Amino acid sequence: MSHLRSMLTLCLLLTAAVTLTLTAGCSDTSEPARTADGKQAVTLALNWVPEPEFGGFYAALESGQYASQGLDVTIKPGGAGAPVIQQIATGKVPFGIVSADEIVIARSRGAKVVAIFTSYQTCPQGIMVHSDRNIESLEQLFKTPGTIAMEPGLPYGKFLTKKYPPASDVKIVPYTGGVAQFLNDKTYSQQGFIFSEPVTARRQGANPRFFLTAEAGYDPYTVVVATSEAFLEKHPQLVKSFVAATRKGWELYLADPSAANAVMGKLNTTMDAQSFKEAAESHTHLIENDHTRANGLGSMTLERWETLSLQLVELGVIDTAVPASECFRTLD
Amino acid sequence: MNWRRVLKLTLPPLISFIVMTLLAEMLIRGLEVSSFLLPPPSSILKALVHPTHRGPLLAAMGTTALAAGTGFVLSGVIGISVAIALSSSRWIERAFYPFAIFFQTVPLIAIAPLLVIWTRTSLQAVIASAFIVSIFPVIASSLSGLLSVDPNLRDLFRLYRGSRKDTLLKLRLPSATPQILTGLRVAAGLSVVGAIVGEFFAGGGLGIFLQTALKEQRTDLIFAAVLLAAVLGLILFGLVNFAGYFLLRRWHASVQ
Numbered sequence: 001m002s003h004l005r006s007m008l009t010l011c012l013l014l015t016a017a018v019t020l021t022l023t024a025g026c027s028d029t030s031e032p033a034r035t036a037d038g039k040q041a042v043t044l045a046l047n048w049v050p051e052p053e054f055g056g057f058y059a060a061l062e063s064g065q066y067a068s069q070g071l072d073v074t075i076k077p078g079g080a081g082a083p084v085i086q087q088i089a090t091g092k093v094p095f096g097i098v099s100a101d102e103i104v105i106a107r108s109r110g111a112k113v114v115a116i117f118t119s120y121q122t123c124p125q126g127i128m129v130h131s132d133r134n135i136e137s138l139e140q141l142f143k144t145p146g147t148i149a150m151e152p153g154l155p156y157g158k159f160l161t162k163k164y165p166p167a168s169d170v171k172i173v174p175y176t177g178g179v180a181q182f183l184n185d186k187t188y189s190q191q192g193f194i195f196s197e198p199v200t201a202r203r204q205g206a207n208p209r210f211f212l213t214a215e216a217g218y219d220p221y222t223v224v225v226a227t228s229e230a231f232l233e234k235h236p237q238l239v240k241s242f243v244a245a246t247r248k249g250w251e252l253y254l255a256d257p258s259a260a261n262a263v264m265g266k267l268n269t270t271m272d273a274q275s276f277k278e279a280a281e282s283h284t285h286l287i288e289n290d291h292t293r294a295n296g297l298g299s300m301t302l303e304r305w306e307t308l309s310l311q312l313v314e315l316g317v318i319d320t321a322v323p324a325s326e327c328f329r330t331l332d
Numbered sequence: 333m334n335w336r337r338v339l340k341l342t343l344p345p346l347i348s349f350i351v352m353t354l355l356a357e358m359l360i361r362g363l364e365v366s367s368f369l370l371p372p373p374s375s376i377l378k379a380l381v382h383p384t385h386r387g388p389l390l391a392a393m394g395t396t397a398l399a400a401g402t403g404f405v406l407s408g409v410i411g412i413s414v415a416i417a418l419s420s421s422r423w424i425e426r427a428f429y430p431f432a433i434f435f436q437t438v439p440l441i442a443i444a445p446l447l448v449i450w451t452r453t454s455l456q457a458v459i460a461s462a463f464i465v466s467i468f469p470v471i472a473s474s475l476s477g478l479l480s481v482d483p484n485l486r487d488l489f490r491l492y493r494g495s496r497k498d499t500l501l502k503l504r505l506p507s508a509t510p511q512i513l514t515g516l517r518v519a520a521g522l523s524v525v526g527a528i529v530g531e532f533f534a535g536g537g538l539g540i541f542l543q544t545a546l547k548e549q550r551t552d553l554i555f556a557a558v559l560l561a562a563v564l565g566l567i568l569f570g571l572v573n574f575a576g577y578f579l580l581r582r583w584h585a586s587v588q
Contacts, residue, residue, distance in 0.1 A: 007344070007347065007348060007351075008351060010348075011348050011351040011352045011355060012355060013350060015352045015355040015359065016355070016357050016359065017357045018356075019356055019360060019363075019365075019370070020359075022369070022370050023360075023363065023365045023369060023370055081546075085549070086368075086369070089366075089368060089369075090369060102549070104366070105548060105549045106549055109367075109368050109549050109550075109551075110366060110367060110368050111366070111368045111549075117511075126518050150542045151539045151541075151543075151547075152547070153543050153544030153545070153546065153547030154537070154547055155547075155548075170533075173448075173454070173534075173535055174443060174533060174534070174535050174540065174543075175532050176532070178445075181449070227538065306354060317548050
């Protein structure tokens with residue numbers, strides 16, 4: 001009997017220890033710490049390494065935009081698999097960079113996160129293909145023998161393979177970063193961002209062509225600044241100031257990216273100054289369009305979120321559509 | 333098969349598993365933990381048996397099992413052979429053993445993309461990953477066992493002019509069996525880990541299932557896949573113990 005009792009006690013201790021450790025430190029919406037000069041210290045978590053896709057944030061930091069709003073912002077670079085949306089949902093960071101589809105999925109799973117600013121109006125993600133293959137469209141790509149590398153589990157991949165079912169001699173493999181295999185194999189195509197992989201491939205002597213997923217009809221807002229509903233409720237003015245400073249930062253970056261590029265170049269030594277310059281030139285039309293000229297950089301519409309929600313239901317990623325109005329806030 | 337023995341072995345872990353699952357269920361629901369973070373065991377179970385996921389999960393487990401199992405068998409056979417070769421002379425051991433340590437320290441995530449390039453099919457790449465991660469414990473334990481033969485028995489074989497082959501097959505290998513089995517036990521779990529990491533890069537199996545669940549923020553599916561991976565490791569582990577029981581039951585204290 002004493003065996004059973006000690007066994008049960010151990011069970012209780014083990015279970016309690018594991019459960020409490022895993023769920024500790026959730027939702028910290030306390031007042032952000034004040035720095036020596038009275039500014040509020042907040043963190044912005046990136047979902048990748050510093051690259052032109054984050055140019056506006058570094059521009060806002062370097063030019064003192066955040067400081068002029070009373071904010072001491074720390075930009076935390078990320079990397080492969082950085083769990084930014086989970087960090088926002090659990091209150092570990094007040095602000096983070098995610099994609100719009102991540103927000104819709106998170107909300108459908110019960111996490112209360114909202115988008116407050118979008119860097120890209122048009123999603124810069126797509127597939128990079130060798131020009132020599134004379135492929136004119138994504139539809140043709142999925143019918144031509146070869147290999148296509150896409151990150152497993154991303155909704156855009158499901159969208160493309162559903163819209164253009166791959167032929168039997170098309171191999172879909174996981175995309176794990178870099179352009180090495182693309183450079184070595186003429187029949188290899190891969191996922192990428194328009195300002196990143198094609199630029200790198202071109203610098204290494206390849207002749208790539210890039211197809212945007214947006215052209216196929218899947219166009220979520222990208223490099224979206226998100227926060228938790230709890231943080232927004234508790235610190236509405238702080239969030240508003242952050243958005244205003246971020247908007248100014250992107251305006252500055254589009255006008256002249258050199259200062260922010262220099263800072264990012266020091267943090268990310270895999271890209272040289274020329275690559276940064278070319279990358280920054282390649283994405284302006286995806287950030288600024290007629291909508292932003294009328295409504296300001298970073299603004300979002302109900303329709304885009306509604307469309308995205310319905311697309312995710314169609315793809316079977318979520319069960320029921322998430323109300324678009326809950327996914328984002330417009331803070332002017 | 334001694335059924336009393338089977339019961340004695342399987343009942344305690346089963347009881348503690350059921351108790352801890354129930355306690356976790358009560359704690360997680362009681363503390364109202366968001367299922368986005370940590371799903372209660374009931375929702376993990378639901379995800380496991382749900383018709384949408386049941387098939388793909390089991391299929392993924394099968395693919396990973398094939399790769400992990402093959403990698404494990406390879407690391408067992410090659411690992412023991414390498415250990416025998418290393419134990420044949422002190423000079424050979426000193427000259428080559430340090431290189432075997434390479435297999436333990438190499439970061440699999442860094443070389444997995446290379447494995448994909450060097451092999452012809454994705455299954456081969458995954459088997460190679462499982463093999464690389466699991467071979468070192470086999471070499472280390474087997475070598476230790478082969479070098480720890482009772483010196484008196486070794487002298488006895490020498491007295492009777494035992495051939496090298498006889499000494500290996502009738503003395504050194506049987507004497508090393510408990511330690512070889514320990515190495516295989518460690519290799520069992522590692523081969524599953526290696527297979528899953530390999531699948532992140534080569535595709536297929538529980539590795540890709542996990543990545544997809546992660547991207548789609550299905551925490552319950554993540555835990556379900558992790559559970560199946562653990563079951564896989566347990567099965568391989570159990571097979572080693574099973575073999576050990578039959579090999580050692582007549583003379584070794586560990587299975588008495």
